[in-house]
Amino acid sequence: MHLEIAQLTKQFATAKGPITALENINLHVEQGEFICVVGASGCGKSTLLRLVAGLETPSSGSLSVDDLPITGPGADRGMVFQDYSLYPWMTVQKNVEFGLKLQGVEKKLRRKWASYYLDMVGLANSAQILPKQLSGGMKQRVAIARALTSQPKILLMDEPFGALDVQTKETMQQFMLDLWRRTGTSILMITHDVDEAIILAQRIYVLAANPGRVQAEIAIDLGQERPPEIKQTPEFLHYRETILKLLKAPAITTS
Amino acid sequence: MTTVQRPSATDLQPRQSSSLEPITLPQRQCQKPSRFWQLGSEIPAKFDWGLRLLSVMVPLGLWAIVAQLEVVSPKFLPSPLMVLQAFGELWSKGLFLEDLTASLGRVGFGFLLAAILSVPVGIAMGAFASVRALLEPIIGIVRYMPPPAFIPLLIIYLGLDEAPKVGLIFIGVIFFNTLMIMDAVRFVPKHLLETTYTLGGSRLQTLFQVITPYVVPNILDAFRINMASAWSLVVVAELIAANEGLGKRIALARKFFRTDEIFAYLIVLGLIGFAIDLSLKWLQKASCRWSLES
Ligand SMILES: Nc1ncnc2c1ncn2[C@@H]1O[C@H](COP(=O)(O)OP(=O)(O)OP(=O)(O)O)[C@@H](O)[C@H]1O
Ligand SMILES: [Mg+2]
Numbered sequence: 296m297h298l299e300i301a302q303l304t305k306q307f308a309t310a311k312g313p314i315t316a317l318e319n320i321n322l323h324v325e326q327g328e329f330i331c332v333v334g335a336s337g338c339g340k341s342t343l344l345r346l347v348a349g350l351e352t353p354s355s356g357s358l359s360v361d362d363l364p365i366t367g368p369g370a371d372r373g374m375v376f377q378d379y380s381l382y383p384w385m386t387v388q389k390n391v392e393f394g395l396k397l398q399g400v401e402k403k404l405r406r407k408w409a410s411y412y413l414d415m416v417g418l419a420n421s422a423q424i425l426p427k428q429l430s431g432g433m434k435q436r437v438a439i440a441r442a443l444t445s446q447p448k449i450l451l452m453d454e455p456f457g458a459l460d461v462q463t464k465e466t467m468q469q470f471m472l473d474l475w476r477r478t479g480t481s482i483l484m485i486t487h488d489v490d491e492a493i494i495l496a497q498r499i500y501v502l503a504a505n506p507g508r509v510q511a512e513i514a515i516d517l518g519q520e521r522p523p524e525i526k527q528t529p530e531f532l533h534y535r536e537t538i539l540k541l542l543k544a545p546a547i548t549t550s
Numbered sequence: 551m552t553t554v555q556r557p558s559a560t561d562l563q564p565r566q567s568s569s570l571e572p573i574t575l576p577q578r579q580c581q582k583p584s585r586f587w588q589l590g591s592e593i594p595a596k597f598d599w600g601l602r603l604l605s606v607m608v609p610l611g612l613w614a615i616v617a618q619l620e621v622v623s624p625k626f627l628p629s630p631l632m633v634l635q636a637f638g639e640l641w642s643k644g645l646f647l648e649d650l651t652a653s654l655g656r657v658g659f660g661f662l663l664a665a666i667l668s669v670p671v672g673i674a675m676g677a678f679a680s681v682r683a684l685l686e687p688i689i690g691i692v693r694y695m696p697p698p699a700f701i702p703l704l705i706i707y708l709g710l711d712e713a714p715k716v717g718l719i720f721i722g723v724i725f726f727n728t729l730m731i732m733d734a735v736r737f738v739p740k741h742l743l744e745t746t747y748t749l750g751g752s753r754l755q756t757l758f759q760v761i762t763p764y765v766v767p768n769i770l771d772a773f774r775i776n777m778a779s780a781w782s783l784v785v786v787a788e789l790i791a792a793n794e795g796l797g798k799r800i801a802l803a804r805k806f807f808r809t810d811e812i813f814a815y816l817i818v819l820g821l822i823g824f825a826i827d828l829s830l831k832w833l834q835k836a837s838c839r840w841s842l843e844s
Binding site: 348349350367368369370372373374376378380382383384393394397398425427441442445447451 | 739741742744745746747748749750751752755759760763764766838839840841
């Protein structure tokens with residue numbers, strides 16, 4: 296897997312004229328990498344992810360996965376939204392199977408794969424219940440299992456833990472790290488939580504706003520094991536300070 | 551165990567804002583709990599059923615008393631017992647079942663035709679802006695033409711048989727049904743559709759396997775609401791030209807000044823409408839557990 300974004304610009308036409316959400320973005324994700332994108336609210340993070348998912352079309356520039364240009368949404372790029380977006384009428388099991396069903400995989404096989412990923416996210420016992428009976432953290436794990444069951448080349452996540460409380464968030468971060476290590480999936484994740492980005496990512500792209508552009512690319516060299524206590528280490532605090540400083544830097548105003 | 555230092559009293563003093571004059575508020579009180587007047591929550595089941603029983607029994611009792619006192623002549627206001635007798639008479643003559651099947655058949659047929667058409671058209675209008683732009687204006691206009699105003703045309707075109715009656719119900723139901731289903735489809739969360747795309751779903755699969763099941767509860771809601779207008783239109787249709795039917799019998803009863811029969815059929819109309827509504831509600835409960843609260 297190789298995701299390549301080159302000179303990407305995205306403008307939205309609005310009533311007050313076009314606004315530039317993203318300008319000249321260059322970004323790449325390699326096989327098995329966990330990449331986070333951080334940035335202030337409104338700097339175009341969601342737009343960037345939606346472009347990768349194929350849910351928006353670029354104004355100029357190119358996006359490609361394994362050298363194939365992205366022209367629309369597809370199962371090779373799994374998406375997890377902040378609001379979980381589970382199908383409320385399907386059981387957890389049916390939700391997780393659904394991607395394979397859409398792709399015409401026979402029932403027996405998709406059952407097996409769904410069970411495999413449900414087991415991996417620790418929800419094997421909840422397979423037969425409806426999403427409304429789950430807590431927020433559990434719903435998000437179902438959404439992740441559902442995305443993984445379709446066997447995407449890359450997993451895209453837009454602030455997946457944004458709606459969770461602090462403790463659940465921490466649990467989910469450790470869960471995500473563990474899942475990533477076990478599956479070897481490539482992940483591109485958006486967050487506005489700098490700590491979360493440092494805990495999870497191998498590389499972080501820091502975006503600046505107005506227009507959204509890459510301000511810095513920071514390699515996080517904290518090794519594979521990243522327990523929550525790592526937040527107190529000097530290395531972690533150094534990364535944290537660097538990124539927070541970047542985010543606070545006054546936006547360059549063009550007039 | 552660690553103890554957290556309590557802040558001293560002076561720390562907790564609100565800072566005085568010198569520019570604003572102080573307000574004196576009434577002494578703070580907690581809201582008193584209430585069993586019956588709790589906003590938006592249930593009352594105990596026992597009371598619930600009791601009140602429901604009262605809702606029917608009180609009007610029935612008042613009617614019985616007023617009739618008993620003969621405030622007005624029984625010719626105008628028959629007693630409940632007289633109404634029951636009139637009903638028994640119609641039943642034993644076989645007229646009631648005949649009327650009921652005739653009316654139910656008309657409602658059922660007209661409603662079914664309207665449903666078969668309005669579900670796909672409504673879903674298409676909600677899902678595709680192009681279909682919506684094409685159909686919304688014309689439906690928006692036609693739906694405000696009162697269905698009974700179509701009766702003369704229906705008679706001219708379709709004669710005096712069953713067709714114009716079924717047609718009237720069809721006209722009365724289809725437009726509102728279509729627009730209500732369209733609105734439901736437009737409220738399907740966008741992320742749900744986008745998730746489906748990123749799971750590899752085509753637009754057609756999304757339409758049939760995501761949008762359609764999502765709006766089933768709304769479709770049943772639309773059916774419940776529009777069933778009420780179908781039920782009143784069948785009576786209107788039968789007032790014109792019919793040999794049998796609940797509405798027809800009421801019109802005939804007027805000719806012979808049989809207020810007891812009119813009362814009997816009015817009650818029957820209410821009860822059957824209520825039963826249809828309850829069964830649609832039940833269907834909703836049975837088929838769409840997921841959409842119900844809690
Ligand atoms: N469909 C759209 N039409 C017009 N403008 C849009 C659209 N989508 C996004 N924008 C604009 O693009 C900019 C970036 O939005 P985006 O949602 O990507 O920001 P974000 O970084 O995800 O913000 P947040 O952290 O609050 O989620 C904003 O100014 C927003 O108003
Ligand atoms: Mg966003």
